[in-house]
Amino acid sequence: MYEVFFSKFNEKVQLSESEEYAVKQFLTPKKLRKRQYLLQEGDICKTVAFIEKGAMRSYIVDSNGQEHIFSFALEGWAIGDLSSFLTEQISTQNIDALENCELVLISKYAHDQMLISVPKYATFFRILMTEAYIALQKRTLSIISMSLDDRYKSFIDQYPDIVQRVPQHMIASHMGLSPETLSRIRSRIGKSQ
Amino acid sequence: MYEVFFSKFNEKVQLSESEEYAVKQFLTPKKLRKRQYLLQEGDICKTVAFIEKGAMRSYIVDSNGQEHIFSFALEGWAIGDLSSFLTEQISTQNIDALENCELVLISKYAHDQMLISVPKYATFFRILMTEAYIALQKRTLSIISMSLDDRYKSFIDQYPDIVQRVPQHMIASHMGLSPETLSRIRSRIGKSQ
DNA sequence: GGTTTATCTTGACCAAAATCAATAGAATTT
DNA sequence: AAATTCTATTGATTTTGGTCAAGATAAACC
Numbered sequence: 001m002y003e004v005f006f007s008k009f010n011e012k013v014q015l016s017e018s019e020e021y022a023v024k025q026f027l028t029p030k031k032l033r034k035r036q037y038l039l040q041e042g043d044i045c046k047t048v049a050f051i052e053k054g055a056m057r058s059y060i061v062d063s064n065g066q067e068h069i070f071s072f073a074l075e076g077w078a079i080g081d082l083s084s085f086l087t088e089q090i091s092t093q094n095i096d097a098l099e100n101c102e103l104v105l106i107s108k109y110a111h112d113q114m115l116i117s118v119p120k121y122a123t124f125f126r127i128l129m130t131e132a133y134i135a136l137q138k139r140t141l142s143i144i145s146m147s148l149d150d151r152y153k154s155f156i157d158q159y160p161d162i163v164q165r166v167p168q169h170m171i172a173s174h175m176g177l178s179p180e181t182l183s184r185i186r187s188r189i190g191k192s193q
Numbered sequence: 194m195y196e197v198f199f200s201k202f203n204e205k206v207q208l209s210e211s212e213e214y215a216v217k218q219f220l221t222p223k224k225l226r227k228r229q230y231l232l233q234e235g236d237i238c239k240t241v242a243f244i245e246k247g248a249m250r251s252y253i254v255d256s257n258g259q260e261h262i263f264s265f266a267l268e269g270w271a272i273g274d275l276s277s278f279l280t281e282q283i284s285t286q287n288i289d290a291l292e293n294c295e296l297v298l299i300s301k302y303a304h305d306q307m308l309i310s311v312p313k314y315a316t317f318f319r320i321l322m323t324e325a326y327i328a329l330q331k332r333t334l335s336i337i338s339m340s341l342d343d344r345y346k347s348f349i350d351q352y353p354d355i356v357q358r359v360p361q362h363m364i365a366s367h368m369g370l371s372p373e374t375l376s377r378i379r380s381r382i383g384k385s386q
Numbered sequence: 387g388g389t390t391t392a393t394c395t396t397g398a399c400c401a402a403a404a405t406c407a408a409t410a411g412a413a414t415t416t
Numbered sequence: 417a418a419a420t421t422c423t424a425t426t427g428a429t430t431t432t433g434g435t436c437a438a439g440a441t442a443a444a445c446c
Contacts, residue, residue: 144369176337
């Protein structure tokens with residue numbers, strides 16, 4: 001149990017047996033069926049979810065009722081509304097399962113406790129946070145500086161597994177485009193993948 | 194010296210006198226004249242800069258030679274190419290001063306040392322990192338889901354000081370727009386500010 | 387197995403932003 | 417003080433992506 005989680009953890013910060021045991025006490029397993037919600041807007045994000053198996057997404061709904069996907073997450077990734085989780089304010093995001101999922105949940109209480117009592121958790125969290133920031137920075141740079149064709153090419157290059165497992169119109173939504181436009185981009189660049 | 198830096202630090206994590214002294218040993222003051230570079234693309238980002246006074250920006254240049262501003266930073270903010278800083282790979286970003294600046298520099302060596310020897314620095318860095326991520330997430334959400342008018346309104350609302358101190362065409366660049374389009378947005382919404 | 391629903395593509399048309407160009411006022415430089 | 421550079425606005429035109437609509441295929445559901 002928790003194989004993917006601890007393999008990721010040990011890849012970033014090496015844990016001893018006893019440390020691993022200590023962390024384990026704070027974790028909760030959870031299964032989610034496809035289309036089930038982990039978080040709905042208006043609620044407070046009470047847990048961060050680490051994905052052992054499956055695929056999830058987070059999205060917001062704008063004033064016209066249109067969905068906009070903020071992020072995808074596959075095995076080995078974490079998902080949650082960090083802003084709501086840390087401040088305990090209500091969230092504007094929705095998070096649901098794109099496939100049946102096996103998750104490892106970390107509650108706010110568990111998170112706060114581990115930050116205090118398991119120094120390596122603080123390190124692990126800092127590293128994940130930094131990596132997430134760098135990835136988001138890269139995405140922002142590509143939005144403000146690249147052509148749509150290049151943005152899509154770089155996306156399939158960086159996340160081929162997402163392209164394979166997620167419907168195309170959701171990738172369009174993630175890029176801030178209409179499905180029709182993404183379809184035309186693909187035909188322009190030769191439907192690679 | 195370092196007033197703004199330590200006031201920010203203590204706001205996030207309270208330091209004792211001796212801890213403050215320990216941190217001080219790792220800091221380097223630096224003044225930059227307007228238009229001077231802190232980092233040029235092709236170089237490795239060797240320091241993170243904390244701004245005591247002045248204004249800076251980071252930007253990338255695309256394949257057509259066009260500049261795209263990634264971020265602004267004023268007093269109390271930090272700036273640097275985190276990806277290059279942490280991995281010690283060459284940077285694609287340029288960082289320069291928009292006004293004469295007084296900076297506090299933290300080198301990679303100082304950063305690594307403090308992470309090990311000053312636990313509260315690790316906490317401080319984790320908190321800054323988390324806040325930066327949340328801000329960038331908010332920006333990304335606004336890009337994929339809001340109208341340009343609303344994005345600009347929310348920008349002047351959130352960063353009135355930047356709007357006042359930075360030329361309009363740079364704000365257009367930061368939003369990924371042409372200067373003409375931003376000018377037209379302003380005339381549409383009534384030139385607020 | 388057959389129906390319904392989801393997904394993707396393509397075309398026609400429309401709306402929005404980019405580009406090109408000209409102007410004018412501010413701010414810097416010399 | 418004059419000249420130069422930077423900045424912002426406005427108009428005309430072009431380009432790009434969005435919207436609407438129809439059709440085709442594939443997948444999920446009963």
